Amino acid sequence: MKIYYYVSGHGFGHISRTSVILTEILKHPGLTELHLVSSRVGFIPETHPKLIKRNRILDVGVFQKDSLSMDIEKTKQELIDFEKKKNLFLKEESAYCKAKGIDLIVSDASSLPLIIALEAGIPSVFVGNFTWDFIYRKFANQDSYFANISDILATEYGFATEALVLPFHCPMPAFLERTETGLVGRKPKLNKQEARDSFQFSDEYKYILLSFGAYGLEGFDFHWDKLPDDIKLVAYGVPGLNTDKTIVPNDCHYPDLVTACDYVLTKPGYGILAECYYANTPILYTDRxxxxxxPFLVENLQNYFLSSYISHEEISNCEFEIHFSGIDKAKEKVKVLETPKNGEIQITNRIFEYT
Known part of the structure; x- marks a missing residue:
């Protein structure tokens, strides 16, 4: 089987969960070739004789002004430009699929690859926890363009042969076939104590991992003098931080760092939620x-995680301890729900049923 697997480069969750699924696919004896198509192919460091990486952008996503606010106007202009190029992309990619003998297209989470599959005469599978039409429709109250583009994309998603819908999902368009899967996320290689030992963490401190993606903590004005002495902030790949006040580990398996820390401070997204779930690490979450x-991620945080909402002002003032206390009390009173795990196995098995 030859698979064309498109992954959105917008956000951490798409490519991080895909790395887990691809590992499973590459182990399957039925695989002939796996064509990974994304603007972030570099996130997948593995080399494999059956893995072909191709740098290509087939969706727009949402552009950010900083780590906590979106650039709606730039997003609109990029969407307008992308729509002008869509027919060219459709022609080029369907020709590529025909020339390479692709048997199946998988998309996380763009609608265009589903149309490419239709043009190439092959089946397609959507994988994700949201679709872009749902995201853009939120902006329609600011600009009617987003209502129009949402309608177009919702129609395109409808051409998927099947949708494999992940936990923590938003409302979805009307897929012809839909299956809910287990959670997909990168897992730690070490248990809690092993991870803490590997990073030389001391029981004298509470360690908070700052997880804010590519934009880091732009938009925050940290009052470092207010940081309690018994709290250590941990950052890995986060730009714009005062490193005198943070611990910055060397290269590491990020889920092990999530496991080692006492809390993760983040703007919620699928990728970090999945990794905290597998690491069993509580979450301090803020607005995004x-x-x-x-709101759907927050609902899942409240159902499936030990978590606490923290305001931007509290973060800037390093007011963490009240949230520690709230989470400690919840440990004794609240039984969080469980969600099915190891969705990558379920997804891989379903993909190869198309042979």
């Missing part, structure tokens, strides 16, 4: 602007 996925 007028993003349609946010």
């Amino acid at each position: 602007g007028d993003f349609a996925e946010y």
Whole structure:
């Protein structure tokens, strides 16, 4: 089987969960070739004789002004430009699929690869926890363009042969076939104590991992003098931080760092939620602007995690301890729900049923 697997480069969750699924696919004896198509192919460091990486952008996503606010106007202009190029992309990619003998297209989470599959005469599978039409429709109250583009994309998603829907999902368009899967996320290689020992963490301190993606903590004005002496902030790949006040580990398996820390401070997204779930690490979460996925992620945080909402002002003032106390009390009183795990196995098995 030859698979064309498109992954959105917008956000951490798409490519991080895909790395887990691809590992499973590459182990399957039925695989002939796996064509990974994304603007972030570099996130997948593995080399494999059956893995072909191709740098290509087939969706727009949402552009950010900083780590906590979105650039709606730039997103609109990029969407307008992308729509002008869509027919060219469709022609080029369907020709590529025909020339390479692709048997199946998988998309996380763009709608265009589903149309490419239709043009190439092959089946397609959507994988994800949201679709872009749902995200853009939130902006329609600011600009009617987003209602129009959402309608177009919702129609395109409808051409998927099947949708494999992940936990923590938002409302979805009307897929012809839909299957809910287990959670997919990168897992730690070490247990809690092994991870803490590997990073030389001391029981004298509480360690908070700052997880804010590519934009780091732009938009925050930290009052470092207010940071309690018994709290250590940990950052890995986060730009714009005062490193005199943070611990910055060397290269590491990030889920092990999630496991080692006592808490993760983040603007919620699928990728970090999945990794905290597998690491069993509580979450301090804050606002992330007028993003349609946010209330659904917060609902899942409240159901499936030990978590606490923390305001931007509290973060800037390093007011963490009240949230530690709230989470400690919840440990004794609240039984969080469980969600099915190891969705990558379920997804891989379903993909190869198309042979």
